[in-house]
Structure formats: structure tokens, C-alpha cells
Amino acid sequence: MCDPIIQVEVIIPTQTKYLNLIGSIGEQIAKDLEDYSGDREALSYHLNLVLTEATANAIKHANYNDPKDTVRITIHIDDQELNIKVYDHGQGFDLEKVDIPDFDHPKEGGMGIFFIRTFMDSVTYTRINDGNVLEIIKYLK
Amino acid sequence: MCDPIIQVEVIIPTQTKYLNLIGSIGEQIAKDLEDYSGDREALSYHLNLVLTEATANAIKHANYNDPKDTVRITIHIDDQELNIKVYDHGQGFDLEKVDIPDFDHPKEGGMGIFFIRTFMDSVTYTRINDGNVLEIIKYLK
Amino acid sequence: MNANLEKINGYSVVNVLEERIDAHNSAGLKEIFLHLIEQGEADIIVQLDRVRFIDSSGLGALLSGHKNAMAKSGRFILAGCKQQVVSMFELTRLNRIFEIYVDLTEALGSQN
Amino acid sequence: MNANLEKINGYSVVNVLEERIDAHNSAGLKEIFLHLIEQGEADIIVQLDRVRFIDSSGLGALLSGHKNAMAKSGRFILAGCKQQVVSMFELTRLNRIFEIYVDLTEALGSQN
Numbered sequence: 001m002c003d004p005i006i007q008v009e010v011i012i013p014t015q016t017k018y019l020n021l022i023g024s025i026g027e028q029i030a031k032d033l034e035d036y037s038g039d040r041e042a043l044s045y046h047l048n049l050v051l052t053e054a055t056a057n058a059i060k061h062a063n064y065n066d067p068k069d070t071v072r073i074t075i076h077i078d079d080q081e082l083n084i085k086v087y088d089h090g091q092g093f094d095l096e097k098v099d100i101p102d103f104d105h106p107k108e109g110g111m112g113i114f115f116i117r118t119f120m121d122s123v124t125y126t127r128i129n130d131g132n133v134l135e136i137i138k139y140l141k
Numbered sequence: 142m143c144d145p146i147i148q149v150e151v152i153i154p155t156q157t158k159y160l161n162l163i164g165s166i167g168e169q170i171a172k173d174l175e176d177y178s179g180d181r182e183a184l185s186y187h188l189n190l191v192l193t194e195a196t197a198n199a200i201k202h203a204n205y206n207d208p209k210d211t212v213r214i215t216i217h218i219d220d221q222e223l224n225i226k227v228y229d230h231g232q233g234f235d236l237e238k239v240d241i242p243d244f245d246h247p248k249e250g251g252m253g254i255f256f257i258r259t260f261m262d263s264v265t266y267t268r269i270n271d272g273n274v275l276e277i278i279k280y281l282k
Numbered sequence: 283m284n285a286n287l288e289k290i291n292g293y294s295v296v297n298v299l300e301e302r303i304d305a306h307n308s309a310g311l312k313e314i315f316l317h318l319i320e321q322g323e324a325d326i327i328v329q330l331d332r333v334r335f336i337d338s339s340g341l342g343a344l345l346s347g348h349k350n351a352m353a354k355s356g357r358f359i360l361a362g363c364k365q366q367v368v369s370m371f372e373l374t375r376l377n378r379i380f381e382i383y384v385d386l387t388e389a390l391g392s393q394n
Numbered sequence: 395m396n397a398n399l400e401k402i403n404g405y406s407v408v409n410v411l412e413e414r415i416d417a418h419n420s421a422g423l424k425e426i427f428l429h430l431i432e433q434g435e436a437d438i439i440v441q442l443d444r445v446r447f448i449d450s451s452g453l454g455a456l457l458s459g460h461k462n463a464m465a466k467s468g469r470f471i472l473a474g475c476k477q478q479v480v481s482m483f484e485l486t487r488l489n490r491i492f493e494i495y496v497d498l499t500e501a502l503g504s505q506n
């Protein structure tokens with residue numbers, strides 16, 4: 001029973017104005033999920049947030065000021081899990097070295113990866129041919 | 142200047158509950174379009190409507206009750222135009238034979254293609270390998 | 283179709299609670315009208331103030347309700363339509379067929 | 395960043411008119427706070443009642459406003475936050491740092 005239910009692929013220029021589009025797609029997908037036993041409203045917000053943060057990182061940190069650079073985002077959903085991949089063409093970074101923010105001394109940045117890890121079940125960042133891919137999984141069962 | 146700006150591909154099961162997702166993506170894309178000289182609010186509604194009607198047709202008329210059947214929708218936008226393709230796996234139909242509705246004797250059905258033609262600039266329906274594709278174009282300049 | 287029903291001054295008021303009427307829920311709306319009319323409730327006001335989007339199947343459901351109410355010499359009134367929805371009526375000339383009032387109060391105050 | 399400014403009882407009230415604060419408009423919000431504080435207006439109320447979504451950069455912009463207002467011995471008050479927004483403050487413990495009131499009236503009526 002692992003046939004994909006929904007598959008979405010979006011390719012956008014590295015511009016923050018498209019974050020709303022990406023986030024909204026996540027929000028809407030959560031509303032359409034059948035059989036999700038958890039809090040659907042919360043999942044809507046979380047998917048919106050996770051897609052926004054991951055795409056914003058690909059735009060902010062992985063773009064050599066090439067106006068033709070793009071970010072590719074895929075969302076695959078099957079019975080078991082929701083899988084998000086965000087592809088960038090940057091120099092990459094070490095996900096393991098990103099620490100939990102120090103909430104006693106809050107800083108303006110550095111909360112994005114924390115949100116992704118908090119709301120989703122698995123996060124990896126891997127170098128591929130012409131760039132990198134951040135893969136995020138949320139188990140639905 | 143014909144590099145694509147936004148590319149979206151969505152594959153959904155042939156179920157009407159996903160119409161909202163498809164329509165919402167169109168609505169949001171219209172809001173993000175730069176340099177569109179026309180009425181952006183109206184374009185939002187029209188894209189929502191056109192995607193909803195075209196996808197609903199692929200679900201209603203082109204589905205042999207195969208629960209694993211899917212509809213594939215692509216949206217490509219460049220400087221010049223917005224291109225929507227809706228792929229179905231059905232027996233097809235003759236688009237040229239779909240008449241304008243008779244508004245003096247209104248009927249419950251038969252308005253979908255009329256809306257698509259009214260709001261967009263070009264509509265074609267073509268047989269391809271394993272099905273058919275409805276291609277809809279709206280010029281942006 | 284998410285909707286609730288009230289009875290006011292002899293009218294069955296159908297409050298549509300969805301923002302969107304499309305092929306996913308329009309059959310449900312049509313059913314509501316059919317059911318009312320079968321029960322002899324052919325004076326119907328449809329409150330559309332929440333509806334931001336309607337597709338061809340939604341227009342079809344309203345037209346079906348209208349036709350069936352007329353067949354029983356009832357009234358079929360639309361109230362609270364947003365501009366986007368009115369535009370769809372205009373494009374299909376359904377505005378010449380439906381009785382349309384700004385809101386429920388105007389609809390209830392209207393003479394047949 | 396779509397926002398308007400009012401001056402009420404000595405406070406600069408920033409009404410955020412967006413439903414969404416993300417990396418696209420958060421820099422603009424930060425600028426608004428910086429600009430006010432540079433002009434000596436360090437008592438700020440941010441009306442967030444329209445905001446349905448805030449990301450990490452939006453939280454960062456609020457934190458920046460807070461820090462800069464504190465540095466000038468001002469106040470930095472958030473009003474009208476929706477539950478989703480409050481949840482984000484709670485997760486990052488920013489609720490311990492920000493002064494938060496249900497609405498503008500409560501915010502204006504509060505004593506320092």
C-alpha cells in the first residue's frame with residue numbers, strides 16, 4: 001500500500017516572494033490528508049512552516065547571487081509518510097553541526113532547522129551531483 | 142527571455158477532494174506574478190476556476206473507475222505566457238464539438254469548457270501515447 | 283457539503299458554510315435542496331456570504347434548486363453573494379434567472 | 395511589509411496588515427521598528443491580530459524590535475496574537491521575553 005497518493009514538484013527562482021506559494025501548498029495538502037489521526041490544523045501550520053524554512057534556507061544560504069538559480073521542491077505522500085525534498089545548488093553545510101538554539105539567550109537567527117527537526121520525524125542533508133538535497137520525512141501512521 | 146519562472150507539477154488520484162489543492166495553487170501563483178498588467182484578483186479567480194474545471198473533467202469524464210488512476214497537472218510560467226496542461230487516461234473527446242451553452246435555456250452542466258475558453262487565450266485537446274492532454278494558454282503580455 | 287438549516291418566517295434558510303463550492307461538494311448542496319423540496323419546503327433562501335469561489339457544478343446545483351423550487355411554485359432566493367460569485371452569475375446570465383438580495387434581511391423583507 | 399502606524403497615548407502602534415510574516419517581509423518589519431526607535435519612539439505596540447503565520451525570520455524581527463526598544467528603555471508589546479502565533483512564542487520560549495496582551499485596549503491599559 002505504498003503507492004504515492006499525491007506528488008507535487010515546484011521549481012521557483014531563488015526569491016523569497018515564492019515562499020508563500022510553497023508554504024500554502026503544504027498547508028492545503030495537510031487539509032486533504034485522509035486518515036491522519038493527529039491534529040490536522042497543527043499539521044497544516046507545521047507543513048507550511050517546514051516548507052517555508054527549508055526553502056528560505058535554500059534561497060538565503062545556497063545561492064551565489066545567480067539570478068537564474070532555482071530551488072526545486074518535491075512533496076510525495078503515500079499511506080505511510082510525507083516526504084519533502086528541497087534541492088539547492090550551493091556549497092552545502094553540515095546539518096549535524098547545527099545546534100539547538102540557546103533559548104536563554106535568544107538570537108535573531110538560527111531557528112529554522114530547529115523547527116524542521118521539532119515538527120518532522122527525520123531530516124537529512126546530502127550532497128548530490130549538482131548540489132544538495134534536504135530530505136524531510138513525517139510519518140503519518 | 143523565455144526561461145521558465147515557475148514550474149509546478151501535481152499528480153493526484155482521480156478524486157474531487159483534491160480540486161481545492163489544484164485550484165488554490167493557481168490562485169496563489171496569480172498573486173505572485175510580477176509585471177502582470179491586468180487585474181490580478183480576477184486572474185486569481187480565473188486560474189482557480191480553469192484548473193478546477195479542467196481537473197474535474199479529467200476526473201469525471203476520463204476515469205474508467207480505476208481507483209489507481211491519476212490526473213497529472215503541470216503549470217509553466219515564463220515572461221510571456223502561462224501554460225497549463227491536464228493529462229487524462231480516458232477515451233478522449235472532440236473539443237471542437239463542445240458548443241457554447243445556450244444561456245436562454247440554462248442547463249445544469251456543460252459550462253466548464255465555456256469558462257476555460259472565456260478566461261484563457263488558447264485551448265487545445267490532443268491525444269498522446271497513453272491518454273490525452275488539455276493544453277491551456279494565457280498570454281501575460 | 284457543510285451547511286446548516288434554519289426556518290425563518292416560513293422560509294427554509296440554507297446557510298452554506300463552505301468558502302468553496304466545486305465538484306467535490308456541489309452534489310451535496312443539490313441534495314439539500316432536493317430534500318427540502320420533497321418535504322414540501324419549496325421557499326428557499328440560500329445564504330452564500332461565506333462563498334468565495336463557485337465552479338460550473340456549483341452553478342448547476344443552484345440552477346437545479348431553482349428549477350425544482352419553481353416546479354412546486356416556491357421561491358428560490360440567493361442572499362449575501364460576494365462580487366466574485368455575482369460575476370459568475372453575470373457571465374452565465376443566471377442573474378436574470380435567480381432572485382438575488384444583498385442579505386437575509388432584504389431577502390425576508392422582499393415581496394413575491 | 396504592509397503595515398500602518400498610529401500614535402496612541404504616547405505609544406507607536408504598528409498594525410501589521412499581512413496574514414503572513416516570513417523571510418520575504420520580515421526584514422521590512424524589522425526596519426519599521428528600527429526606524430521608530432531611531433526617531434526616539436521606543437514605546438511600541440505591535441498589533442498582530444491579522445497574522446496567521448510567522449516563521450523564524452518573523453520571530454527574529456520581533457526579537458530585534460524588542461532588543462532595540464529595551465536598549466532605549468522603551469516598551470515592546472505584542473497585542474492580538476492568534477493561537478498559532480502564541481504557540482510559536484511558546485516553542486521558542488519567547489513568551490517569557492515579550493510582553494503580550496490580548497488586544498490593544500489591554501495593552502494600552504497596562505502599567506509598566
Ligand SMILES: Nc1ncnc2c1ncn2[C@@H]1O[C@H](COP(=O)(O)OP(=O)(O)O)[C@@H](O)[C@H]1O
Pocket residue numbers: 053057058061062088090091092093098108109110111112113114450
Ligand atoms: N541549504 C543550505 N545551504 C547552506 N547552508 C545552510 C542551508 N540551510 C541551512 N544552512 C546553514 O545552517 C544554519 C542554520 O539554519 P537555520 O536553523 O535555518 O537558521 P538561519 O537560516 O536563520 O541561520 C544557517 O545559518 C546556514 O549556515
Ligand SMILES: Nc1ncnc2c1ncn2[C@@H]1O[C@H](COP(=O)(O)OP(=O)(O)O)[C@@H](O)[C@H]1O
Pocket residue numbers: 194198199202203229231232233234239249250251252253254255338
Ligand atoms: N477530459 C475529458 N475527457 C472526456 N470527455 C471530456 C473531457 N473534458 C470534457 N469532456 C466532454 O466535454 C463535455 C463538456 O464539458 P464541460 O463544458 O466541462 O461540461 P460538463 O463537464 O459539466 O459536462 C463533457 O460533458 C464531456 O462529454
